[in-house]
Every structure is written in C-alpha cells, then in structure tokens.
Amino acid sequence: xxxxxxxxxxxxxxxxxxxVALLAGCGSGGPVRRVSEPAASIQQLTVRADGRWxxxxxxxxxxxxxxRFATTNIQIAFDNGAAANLxxxxxxxxxxxxxxxxxxxxxxxxxxxxxxATALADGRSLNYTLGGTVDAGPADGKTRxxxxxxxxxxxxxxxxxxxxx
Numbered sequence: 001x002x003x004x005x006x007x008x009x010x011x012x013x014x015x016x017x018x019x020v021a022l023l024a025g026c027g028s029g030g031p032v033r034r035v036s037e038p039a040a041s042i043q044q045l046t047v048r049a050d051g052r053w054x055x056x057x058x059x060x061x062x063x064x065x066x067x068r069f070a071t072t073n074i075q076i077a078f079d080n081g082a083a084a085n086l087x088x089x090x091x092x093x094x095x096x097x098x099x100x101x102x103x104x105x106x107x108x109x110x111x112x113x114x115x116x117a118t119a120l121a122d123g124r125s126l127n128y129t130l131g132g133t134v135d136a137g138p139a140d141g142k143t144r145x146x147x148x149x150x151x152x153x154x155x156x157x158x159x160x161x162x163x164x165x
C-alpha cells in the first residue's frame with residue numbers, strides 16, 4: 001500500500017518553529033563586548049636640559065570596546081635599579097584594539113639620571129622595566145585598576161641628542 005504525503009497543519013507548525021529557532025540563534029545581540037587588560041610601554045624618553053625627563057607612554061587597549069584611561073602609577077627601573085615614578089591622569093578614551101600616547105614630565109632618581117647619561121654617552125641600549133597600575137574601564141562602565149608589568153629596552157636615537165626610543 002502506498003501512502004501519499006499531504007501537507008497539513010502539523011508540518012506547517014514544525015517548519016515554522018524550526019525557522020524561528022534558527023533565526024533566534026542568528027541574533028546574538030550584537031558584537032561581543034570583551035574587556036581585556038591594557039598594556040603600557042615607553043615609546044620615547046627625552047632628557048631635558050634641567051635633568052627632568054619627558055616620557056611618551058604608549059597605552060594599548062586590547063578590548064573590543066573603547067576604554068577610558070583615568071590614571072597611571074608606574075615605576076620605571078633600568079637594569080633593575082629604580083629610575084623614576086610616572087604618575088599621570090591621561091583622562092583619554094582609546095578606541096577598541098587601538099593605542100595612544102600620553103606625555104608626562106617627571107623627575108628621575110639620581111641613579112636613573114646616571115644610567116640614562118651613561119647609555120647616551122656610550123650610544124648603547126638600556127633595558128627597562130615598568131611595574132605598577134593603570135586605572136581604566138569601558139567608556140560606559142566602571143573603572144578598575146590593572147596591574148602593569150613590562151620589560152623592554154630603549155636605544156639612543158641617532159641625530160637626536162638626549163632621546164631614546
């Protein structure tokens with residue numbers, strides 16, 4: 001005996017429920033909001049005539065949302081010797097997965113001043129370590145304190161007296 005297939009209300013309901021379920025799975029509510037720890041590094045350090053330093057601090061936002069950077073409290077060390085404390089209130093917003101630079105003028109320790117002078121006189125690189133905190137948060141959310149740890153180096157810039165990058 002052969003059965004003939006007939007389209008009825010039951011099949012229509014099953015098809016409709018399946019289509020709605022598939023469409024609901026597509027609507028995830030927009031892009032994913034991911035807040036990641038920021039990073040900081042020294043982009044440039046310039047020794048001023050008065051012995052203080054102009055530091056260009058690069059702040060990296062690895063989040064998928066804009067982040068507002070409120071304050072920094074970062075200790076700079078050269079070859080594991082304390083060199084300076086960089087405290088600033090950048091009060092800037094950095095777009096998703098972007099970076100920006102803030103400038104600060106600071107007074108180094110005597111040891112930090114001597115290490116920079118030696119590196120500049122010898123034309124050699126100088127290892128540095130950043131440690132401390134950066135307070136940041138989503139532009140539309142609460143600020144929190146992130147721990148910063150960075151090891152890198154600075155090299156004298158040929159033709160620019162007193163400048164390391």
